[in-house]
Structure formats: C-alpha cells, structure tokens
Amino acid sequence: MPQHIKRLISAFAVVILLFLVMQQVLTPKSFGKSGHYRADAIPENKLKELHYAGSAMCTKCHEDMQTDKAVGFHAQLQCEVCHGPGLKHARYADRFKGKDLPDSLLLHKPDQRQDCAVCHQLNAARIKIVFDTINQSMIHQVNTLKHNPIDKKTKEVLRCIECHNPHQP
Secondary structure, three states: OOHHHHHHHHHHHHHHHHHHHHHHHHOOOOEOOOOOOEOOHHHHHHOOOOOOOOHHHHHHHOHHHHHHHHOOOOOOOOHHHHHOOOHHHHHHHHHHOOOOOOHHHOOOOOOOHHHHHHHHEOOOOOOOOHHHOOOOOOOOOEOOOOOOOEOOOOOOEOOHHHOOOOOOO
C-alpha cells in the first residue's frame, strides 16, 4: 500500500477517534434518558422565572379591550406581543386601583410609527396581500416611507394610532 494512503487512513482514524472522545466528553449525562433530548432540561426550565401572563390574565381587567380586539385583524395576537411581558402587571396591578402604577408595573404602550412597523413595514420576504384583499392569515404591509399622512397644523407625520385603533385596525 502506498505511503500517502497509509497516512490518509491514519489521519481519518485520528479524526474519528477524536470525534468519539469529544462526543463522550460533550454529551450531557441525561441525554437520551427520555428520548432524543436532555432530560435535565425540563426541571431546569421549571426553575426559570416567568415573565409572560397570557391574554387570559389581561382579559380579567381589560375585558373592553379584548372585546374590541376579538373582532379585529389582531384577534389572534397575544396582548404581550405588543405590550411586552405582563406577569408582574397582572399579579400586582389590582393593588393600585385608583392610584398610579409604579414604573415597574407599567406595560409598553406602543404608540409610535416604529412600533407598528415592526410587523407592518413593507418587507420583500413576506407574502403580499394582493389588491388589498382581506385575509387575516397574512400581515398587511405598509410602505412607511410613502404612507406618511401629515398633520395640516403641525406639518408633522401622524402616528398610526391617530387614524387606526390598534385593537381593531
């Protein structure tokens, strides 16, 4: 057998041996106990702090908003998609009825054009709504560079919420 073939075979053997050693070193002990994943991940994730409450918690106090949203294009969106994590707000806000909430319990109130543009900015990679048909499975895209309604008095670009109700756009 030629010398270069022997070197190539020995190089492959070293690579395979190195791979097997690294696999043993890097594979977690609980991997494969309960299927093809790391079994210790479940109890570890249970220990993580929760941040999201879910729309059901929001509806308890904000039923009027949920009623508006239920018939609009945003009906399938969870409240926290726009307003951010709300578990602390949901748990403790009722203690402050009639008073101002502390900053730690306030949720984001998306009222700027860039808030809406996160989902609605024209994006070549997204499926287009053709001829403005109503199909709630697709996101209506707006070219925010062209769709800039101007306030006649202040000559400033209007915010989206001045023309559109975000819960029922």
